Amino acid sequence: MRKFASDFRAIARDALCGKWKTAVLTGFLAGLIGACIVSVGGSTTSIRTSAQELLQVLQSYEQMLLLQAILLIVIGVLGIWSIVTIVIGGAGKLGYAIFNLKLVDKEHAATSDLFSQFSRLGAGFCMNFFMGLFTSLWTLLLIIPGIVKSFSYAMTPYILAEHPEMRSRDAITESRHLMDGNKGRLFCLHFSFIGWYLLCLAPLVIAFGVVYTGAIDSLAVFFCILLGGIIAAFIGWLFLRPYQEAANAAFYRDISGTAQKALEPADLEEDMQQVTTE
Numbered sequence: 001m002r003k004f005a006s007d008f009r010a011i012a013r014d015a016l017c018g019k020w021k022t023a024v025l026t027g028f029l030a031g032l033i034g035a036c037i038v039s040v041g042g043s044t045t046s047i048r049t050s051a052q053e054l055l056q057v058l059q060s061y062e063q064m065l066l067l068q069a070i071l072l073i074v075i076g077v078l079g080i081w082s083i084v085t086i087v088i089g090g091a092g093k094l095g096y097a098i099f100n101l102k103l104v105d106k107e108h109a110a111t112s113d114l115f116s117q118f119s120r121l122g123a124g125f126c127m128n129f130f131m132g133l134f135t136s137l138w139t140l141l142l143i144i145p146g147i148v149k150s151f152s153y154a155m156t157p158y159i160l161a162e163h164p165e166m167r168s169r170d171a172i173t174e175s176r177h178l179m180d181g182n183k184g185r186l187f188c189l190h191f192s193f194i195g196w197y198l199l200c201l202a203p204l205v206i207a208f209g210v211v212y213t214g215a216i217d218s219l220a221v222f223f224c225i226l227l228g229g230i231i232a233a234f235i236g237w238l239f240l241r242p243y244q245e246a247a248n249a250a251f252y253r254d255i256s257g258t259a260q261k262a263l264e265p266a267d268l269e270e271d272m273q274q275v276t277t278e
Contacts, residue, residue: 008251009243037093100248123164153172155179179255185255
């Protein structure tokens with residue numbers, strides 16, 4: 001039976017039932033090491049634009065030198081973090097794929113699964129490198145082909161995680177084959193979370209709106225409002241990310257034909273009814 005976005009979300013909710021604490025912690029750690037599998041297109045541009053607008057706001061304050069120093073420290077930390085994620089992010093992504101597959105398979109999923117593939121740093125690095133390279137080359141033609149190809153390669157972490165004997169480029173090729181005719185379905189699945197994303201971003205948008213009015217003349221109040229919006233949005237993301245990642249893993253199980261009976265609550269209910277009848 002063909003599944004839709006609502007079906008995959010239902011599977012994800014069922015898989016996360018009673019395991020939210022572990023999933024949230026694992027998702028948080030995955031984000032720290034750059035191991036998130038599901039991503040939102042154009043996020044880099046949005047961050048860059050927001051940073052430029054923020055700098056324009058900060059220019060109106062007398063403490064500009066202090067703010068510049070803080071900004072330089074933040075940029076330095078982000079630079080170090082970026083290098084670390086480049087090295088270990090791919091292997092972490094493989095581990096996160098295993099965690100989410102165990103989750104939807106109703107197996108014991110533990111935070112330690114996230115780090116279980118660190119012995120495959122080379123494979124993870126090559127996977128990220130080739131996926132990024134191929135997507136970038138297609139994006140040079142037009143943005144739309146790049147987005148389409150990113151969906152074509154989306155199943156690569158799951159394939160490579162379950163088939164360690166594969167090369168990264170072979171896993172990418174297999175992902176392309178799996179996604180033939182399924183890219184639209186994955187797009188609909190990702191798009192179905194748009195309401196939750198907007199809800200998570202609402203506090204941050206409100207905070208920026210208050211800051212941009214120019215009515216704040218206190219640096220402390222400015223940072224409190226901005227920090228409050230960031231924290232509220234971050235908390236929302238902590239719970240949304242595991243939900244979307246679990247749904248993505250359920251999607252892979254479905255299109256790869258490896259879904260287990262644990263993914264079918266309705267079928268299990270029918271089996272229980274048959275046993276009761278007998």
